[in-house]
Amino acid sequence: MSTPTPLEDRLSRVKAPGEPVVVFERVFLAFGDNVILKDVSFQLLSGSTKIFLGASGAGKSTILKLILGLLKPQAGKIWVNGARTDQLSERDLMKVRDDLGMVFQEGALFDSLTVRENVGYKLYEESDTPLEEVHARVREVLGWVELDEHIDKMPSQLSGGQRRRVAIARAMTFSPRIILYDEPTTGLDPITSITIDDEIIKLRDIEGVSSIVVTHQLRDAFWVAEKMAVRRQDGQVEIVPASPEKLAQTQFVMLRDGDVAFEGTASDLRASTDPYLQLFQS
Amino acid sequence: MPLLTGWAKKGLFEVQEYVKLCGALGRGVTSRPFYFRDIVEQFDAIGVGSLTVVLLTGGFTGAVLALQSGMTLDQFGARSVVGRLISASMVKELGPVLTALMVAGRVGSGIAAELGSMAVTDQLNALRALGTDPVRKLAVPRVLAGLVMVPVLTVISDFIGILGAWIVTVTQLRVASSVFWNSIVDALFIQDIWMGLIKPVFFGFAIVSIACHVGMRTTGGTQGVGQSTTYAVVAGSVAVLVLNFVITKLLITLLY
Ligand SMILES: Nc1ncnc2c1ncn2[C@@H]1O[C@H](COP(=O)(O)OP(=O)(O)OP(=O)(O)O)[C@@H](O)[C@H]1O
Ligand SMILES: [Mg+2]
Numbered sequence: 358m359s360t361p362t363p364l365e366d367r368l369s370r371v372k373a374p375g376e377p378v379v380v381f382e383r384v385f386l387a388f389g390d391n392v393i394l395k396d397v398s399f400q401l402l403s404g405s406t407k408i409f410l411g412a413s414g415a416g417k418s419t420i421l422k423l424i425l426g427l428l429k430p431q432a433g434k435i436w437v438n439g440a441r442t443d444q445l446s447e448r449d450l451m452k453v454r455d456d457l458g459m460v461f462q463e464g465a466l467f468d469s470l471t472v473r474e475n476v477g478y479k480l481y482e483e484s485d486t487p488l489e490e491v492h493a494r495v496r497e498v499l500g501w502v503e504l505d506e507h508i509d510k511m512p513s514q515l516s517g518g519q520r521r522r523v524a525i526a527r528a529m530t531f532s533p534r535i536i537l538y539d540e541p542t543t544g545l546d547p548i549t550s551i552t553i554d555d556e557i558i559k560l561r562d563i564e565g566v567s568s569i570v571v572t573h574q575l576r577d578a579f580w581v582a583e584k585m586a587v588r589r590q591d592g593q594v595e596i597v598p599a600s601p602e603k604l605a606q607t608q609f610v611m612l613r614d615g616d617v618a619f620e621g622t623a624s625d626l627r628a629s630t631d632p633y634l635q636l637f638q639s
Numbered sequence: 640m641p642l643l644t645g646w647a648k649k650g651l652f653e654v655q656e657y658v659k660l661c662g663a664l665g666r667g668v669t670s671r672p673f674y675f676r677d678i679v680e681q682f683d684a685i686g687v688g689s690l691t692v693v694l695l696t697g698g699f700t701g702a703v704l705a706l707q708s709g710m711t712l713d714q715f716g717a718r719s720v721v722g723r724l725i726s727a728s729m730v731k732e733l734g735p736v737l738t739a740l741m742v743a744g745r746v747g748s749g750i751a752a753e754l755g756s757m758a759v760t761d762q763l764n765a766l767r768a769l770g771t772d773p774v775r776k777l778a779v780p781r782v783l784a785g786l787v788m789v790p791v792l793t794v795i796s797d798f799i800g801i802l803g804a805w806i807v808t809v810t811q812l813r814v815a816s817s818v819f820w821n822s823i824v825d826a827l828f829i830q831d832i833w834m835g836l837i838k839p840v841f842f843g844f845a846i847v848s849i850a851c852h853v854g855m856r857t858t859g860g861t862q863g864v865g866q867s868t869t870y871a872v873v874a875g876s877v878a879v880l881v882l883n884f885v886i887t888k889l890l891i892t893l894l895y
Contacts, residue, residue, distance in 0.1 A: 422764065425764075425767070425768050427764050427767055427768065441655060447767075447772070451770045451772075453837060454767070454769070455770060457768070459765070459768045461761045461764065461765055461768075463760060463761060465761035465764065465765040466761055466762075466765075467757075467765070467766075468760075468762075478769055479769045482674070482769075483672075483770045483771060488714055494773065527769075533646050
């Protein structure tokens with residue numbers, strides 16, 4: 358291994374809870390004449406969750422792609438773990454992405470690879486981790502999403518909900534400290550949705566993962582915001598109603614017409630009298 | 640007029656993007672990381688996978704060439720020199736061009752469809768998100784395979800074509816086998832063989848790099864994938880024919 362560059366140093370530094378890990382400052386993005394984001398600013402703090410709401414086409418997926426550096430803004434600044442990603446080259450962006458897990462809206466599983474190869478992709482292909490360890494890690498992560506018996510299947514042999522869970526497993530195998538979920542529960546039955554929500558909560562509260570969740574399902578959004586995971590004496594993890602401090606750590610962000618129309622906690626959202634927000638919640 | 644400039648702009652932009660891809664391919668083959676497993680896989684898929692179609696094309700082309708040449712040569716009472724016509728045209732033109740066209744149809748469409756569906760289902764983005772450069776992982780192995788396997792397939796096709804011609808010459812034209820082989824060897828110059836080997840290298844690169852370019856830039860869902868597939872085959876085939884003229888002209892001035 359070569360000596361770490363200043364960029365790598367900055368990225369790998371452990372962030373204290375409450376320190377900003379993703380920052381958008383006056384971001385503007387348009388596809389041709391179609392302006393998607395006009396002036397978007399927000400901060401994601403370490404260990405907390407931001408839930409993005411907004412109509413279809415509001416630019417929620419676009420924001421996640423901007424964080425990953427898959428798209429570049431036309432104006433404004435984006436920081437991830439202290440690095441200005443809108444100015445980085447693709448090569449340097451790879452280092453930023455080492456700490457970012459992404460669950461794509463349609464899963465985006467590699468359909469030529471098995472579930473095992475999908476989930477372990479980054480460790481198999483882009484790291485020097487010994488194969489035995491990767492196998493073990495893949496089994497462990499698939500166990501969390503309750504898919505261990507499907508390890509040798511192809512993605513096309515799975516149901517929609519199972520594919521979604523494989524995508525979540527793939528995003529967490531390499532233990533990133535930030536995970537971005539694009540509509541992780543859309544189109545799933547309530548039981549499976551809650552399993553996925555609980556997984557998001559556990560990663561946040563037990564592993565300290567900072568997360569951004571894009572969703573249309575308010576029920577899931579409130580579940581993620583108003584529950585927390587605690588480890589009991591016997592080591593079991595339990596989902597319980599969130600403490601007031603936890604509640605304050607989950608913020609809702611509503612996108613509308615390319616701007617942030619609302620930002621606040623679950624109770625702020627419930628209490629809001631804005632007609633659009635009320636319509637959205639009904 | 641605005642329509643015309645719009646087209647010109649779009650065309651120029653495509654060319655610019657294609658040149659960028661070629662630059663990225665250059666970096667991809669000269670610096671780490673390499674994905675050896677994918678390279679081996681693609682050599683198999685592109686090379687071994689195209690064998691049947693190339694064998695059939697070569698064999699029947701050689702055979703029909705012998706029939707036609709035989710008929711023409713009969714007018715001059717020169718049926719016995721049929722081998723001369725076969726070897727030169729097979730090795731210099733028909734072998735390389737027909738092999739390349741078949742590969743453009745089989746491999747070009749396959750690559751565009753595969754990479755195209757990866758593009759529209761966010762799999763290319765997922766690769767990037769997981770720290771893999773899609774050009775290195777997907778395009779480099781395919782282009783290397785095209786670069787090496789199209790010449791190899793061409794040699795095989797040449798050989799099978801001459802074999803097909805031999806069968807027709809001996810059974811239909813009733814020319815002695817030894818006469819046929821002698822005239823084949825007589826007519827072949829070392830320059831012809833060079834020409835027959837240099838051309839397919841360029842064809843292989845052009846077909847596969849165009850298909851990768853078109854595939855990776857696919858937008859617009861499954862419909863877009865269909866369009867990309869068609870476009871890759873059409874652009875690949877036209878590129879082969881245009882390149883064939885340009886390279887032939889160039890090699891004639893250089894070699895002969
Ligand atoms: N590559 C692209 N080229 C052109 N327009 C695009 C592109 N990607 C997205 N858009 C446009 O940007 C807008 C926002 O897209 P985005 O995917 O971010 O929406 P979203 O908020 O995630 O919607 P949904 O809830 O339906 O997933 C849409 O109007 C879409 O048409
Ligand atoms: Mg979306």
